[in-house]
Amino acid sequence: MLRVSDLHVSYGRVPAVRGISVTVEPGSITLVLGANGAGKTTTLRSIAGLHPPDSGEITMQGRRIERQRADRVVAAGIVLVPEGRRVFGPLTVEENLRLGGYTRPRAGLIEELERVYDLFPVLSERRHGAAGLLSGGEQQMLAFGRALMARPKVLLIDEPSLGLAPAIVNTVLTRVREVADSGIGVLMVEQNAKVALEIADDAVVVARGEVVFSGSAQETRSHSSVVRAFLGETALRQES
Numbered sequence: 123m124l125r126v127s128d129l130h131v132s133y134g135r136v137p138a139v140r141g142i143s144v145t146v147e148p149g150s151i152t153l154v155l156g157a158n159g160a161g162k163t164t165t166l167r168s169i170a171g172l173h174p175p176d177s178g179e180i181t182m183q184g185r186r187i188e189r190q191r192a193d194r195v196v197a198a199g200i201v202l203v204p205e206g207r208r209v210f211g212p213l214t215v216e217e218n219l220r221l222g223g224y225t226r227p228r229a230g231l232i233e234e235l236e237r238v239y240d241l242f243p244v245l246s247e248r249r250h251g252a253a254g255l256l257s258g259g260e261q262q263m264l265a266f267g268r269a270l271m272a273r274p275k276v277l278l279i280d281e282p283s284l285g286l287a288p289a290i291v292n293t294v295l296t297r298v299r300e301v302a303d304s305g306i307g308v309l310m311v312e313q314n315a316k317v318a319l320e321i322a323d324d325a326v327v328v329a330r331g332e333v334v335f336s337g338s339a340q341e342t343r344s345h346s347s348v349v350r351a352f353l354g355e356t357a358l359r360q361e362s
Contacts, residue, residue, distance in 0.1 A: 124182055126180050129177075131168045151298065154328060155315055170195055182195075201276075206284065215251060235271070241297060278309050325339050
């Protein structure tokens with residue numbers, strides 16, 4: 123469905139992404155692991171149409187989109203859940219969600235809202251309250267729900283667990299798995315590798331803007347250098 127091939131992205135003269143290739147299939151979660159500054163967020167932003175690549179191809183269902191505007195990328199079925207949630211604090215929960223469905227026909231918005239409320243009941247309870255008054259976990263659910271309002275075929279999710287309590291992390295990532303199981307492809311950047319690998323199907327590891335390892339989530343969990351870098355020496359001893 124989504125194919126990224128030999129992607130190169132720079133900020134001025136500084137290269138951030140150096141030839142990353144990744145594939146996302148319907149109903150699967152591909153996890154992107156890497157240290158801060160490895161090029162993970164830049165890759166997602168480039169796919170989403172927010173930062174044009176220097177070279178490489180991005181195709182969605184066989185159609186090239188790497189030079190499309192962000193709104194055209196959304197219309198093609200790719201939606202970004204940004205790092206830091208970025209909800210519109212003064213607006214209500216429901217107003218935030220409706221903004222997420224701006225590319226959808228108006229007649230279908232109620233149906234989309236109900237789907238999101240079924241997935242995140244707490245948002246239904248808070249629908250008339252200001253988004254800025256939600257907890258961090260609730261704001262992450264709102265950002266996730268806002269993206270789902272566009273009926274995406276592929277979700278790009280950037281650091282969904284950032285700043286959240288462990289119990290909320292499990293809830294959010296469980297919902298990510300449920301969304302993937304519904305047929306949506308997911309490309310997710312996540313620092314909490316141990317938990318994320320439990321729900322992912324595949325993983326790529328990037329360093330200095332390059333892919334240094336790719337494989338199934340199970341292969342990633344058993345690869346010694348990946349385990350050392352992201353799961354710690356204790357996990358490595360458990361695997362051996």
